[in-house]
Amino acid sequence: MxxxxxxxxxxxxxxxxxxxxxxxxxxxxxxxxxxxxxxxxxxxxxxxxxxxxxxxxxxxxxxxxxxxxxxxxxxxxxxxxxxxxxxxxxxxxxxxxxxxxxxxxxxxxxxxxxxxxxxxxxxxxxxxxxxxxxxxxxxxxxxxxxxxxxxxxxxxVEMPAVNKYNPDARNVIMFGRIGERKGSYDVLKIAAAVGQRFPDVRFYLYGDGELEQVSTKLEELHLENVILGGWVDAATKETILENAVLHILPSYHEGLPMAILETMAYGIPNLSTAVGGIPQAIQHAKNGILIEAGNTAKLEAEIIQFLGDKTMRKQYSEAAFTTIKNRFxxxxxxxxxxxxxxxxxxxx
The missing domain is CATH 3.40.50.2000 (Glycogen Phosphorylase B;)
Incomplete structure (x- = not known):
């Protein structure tokens, strides 16, 4: 045909x-x-x-x-x-x-x-x-x-041959169009609190969208642990994934984001929201973390708990990798x- x-x-x-x-x-x-x-x-x-x-x-x-x-x-x-x-x-x-x-x-x-x-x-x-x-x-x-x-x-998504996750990485990453729908501003609200607990952790927001607005907000809040990375190509993305401990996408509306599937295929656990098709990929407390959209208190608490628990990171990574291999x-x-x-x- x-x-x-x-x-x-x-x-x-x-x-x-x-x-x-x-x-x-x-x-x-x-x-x-x-x-x-x-x-x-x-x-x-x-x-x-x-x-x-x-x-x-x-x-x-x-x-x-x-x-x-x-x-x-x-x-x-x-x-x-x-x-x-x-x-x-x-x-x-x-x-x-x-x-x-x-x-x-x-x-x-x-x-x-x-x-x-x-x-x-x-x-x-x-x-x-x-x-x-x-x-x-x-x-x-x-x-x-x-x-x-x-x-x-x-x-x-295409599967890597092996799980490449590094549980000791210190970068929290976010792929997607930057703006309110993806929850970008919610990340800014909790970045300072996470930074106080984990000064070596950085949030990298990759994508196009409301870059000027978010950049202005970063200056207003004096956030030094949030970096706008812009849109990245495939070669650059590989390096980013190698240094990522967690992918976050606290979206308000979604289909089934490729960013979630791509990062899970790499073995990177995800923290996202129970909207659209996301719960079909992420099972809370098994292969990642799901929260209610807009709940910044929960977003902050879950990130802090995750960063403080290496065993959890390893378990979620293996489960995320297996989920993509078996179903996606x-x-x-x-x-x-x-x-x-x-x-x-x-x-x-």
């Missing part, structure tokens, strides 16, 4: 681009040939608009010329929804469509939309032949909006998608 995968350029920033990059690098099937069409590229407004316009203009001709059987659309909320809606409407006239939703705040996006926009959202969600989401929690949400079958395929590996991921594609065979 021939699949046309639609979404951001694999070299773009963000979890959705990482998923597509993983498809490009690791998906290897004798029965399924995946081609790619980028709807978003990093760069100027003109560059981004050009990618969108070109994808809209090309999709029908590519489907026909390449005899595409299934269009696999990656979608989030806001602008991503409206861009992909145009492509879904065109693709559906030509072949089968599977809609793969990564959105971390689609519920908020839907609830804040005008009733006419909500009607359009439901209309678009009714167009694909199958909807795939990242967790059972999100499946329940989308089942209220569409009669199209909704299934769950969790994100996955690329091999299993490919098998799930191959089954999805096969089940859609013959749909037009």
């Amino acid at each position: 021939r699949i046309l995968m639609i979404g951001p350029d694999a070299k773009a920033k963000g979890g959705m681009a990482t998923v597509i990059a993983n498809f490009k690098q690791y998906f290897n099937s004798e029965n399924h040939d995946i081609r790619y069409l980028a709807t978003w590229k990093e760069g100027s407004l003109l560059t981004r608009m050009k990618a969108t316009v070109v994808s809209v203009l090309q999709i029908k001709s590519r489907i026909r010329r390449e005899n595409i059987d299934i269009v696999h659309v990656h979608m989030a909320q806001d602008g991503s929804f409206f861009r992909k809606a145009l492509l879904i409407l065109q693709a559906k006239k030509e072949c089968a469509v599977v809609l793969h939703i990564h959105a971390s705040q689609f519920d908020v996006f839907y609830q804040k939309s005008h009733p006419r926009v909500q009607k359009y959202i439901r209309y678009i969600l009714g167009k694909p032949d199958k909807v795939v989401v990242l967790s059972e929690e999100w499946a329940r949400f989308y089942n209220e909006l569409t009669e199209v079958p909704v299934s769950v395929i969790e994100n996955a 590996s690329m091999k299993q991921y490919q098998q799930k998608w191959e089954k999805c594609y096969v089940n859609m065979e013959g749909i037009t």
Whole structure:
């Protein structure tokens, strides 16, 4: 079968681009040939608009010329929804469509939309032949909006051969777009208290987003143990992981963050919140730590306890590594998608 995968350029920033990059690098099937069409590229407004316009203009001709059987659309909320809606409407006239939703705040996006926009959202969600989401929690949400079958395929990552975790590392890291949704400001609220107990520990926040606002806040609070690391490439990330004792992501809204899966695959325990699909990867007090979003007192207490207990760090690391190996590996991921594609065979 021939699949046309639609979404951001694999070299773009963000979890959705990482998923597509993983498809490009690791998906290897004798029965399924995946081609790619980028709807978003990093760069100027003109560059981004050009990618969108070109994808809209090309999709029908590519489907026909390449005899595409299934269009696999990656979608989030806001602008991503409206861009992909145009492509879904065109693709559906030509072949089968599977809609793969990564959105971390689609519920908020839907609830804040005008009733006419909500009607359009439901209309678009009714167009694909199958909807795939990242967790059972999100499946329940989308089942209220569409009669199209909704299934769950969790994100996955490539596994290192061995657990590389260093329990004596002193860096607490955070990957993702910096801002309120990811809980970045909650980290600033507890950094000083953690620093008093563990003066050698540093918090590194990696990603783009509200860098200027957070930098201003760091100066106001006189925080010297929090460093903004910016966006990092794969080679730099390897060094960062080698020196990380804990990955934190105290988010308020999520799908199933690639950052959590990637760090767990490295053996790094995670502290996150019980939102979206995160509880499917992190089991509290077994392979990591889960708290309620916005509970900064608990965030502070759990980090301090974790940093003071080497046995806990080792146990969580082994359990995290095993969790990814058993449930979130690329091999299993490919098998799930191959089954999805096969089940859609013959749909037009």
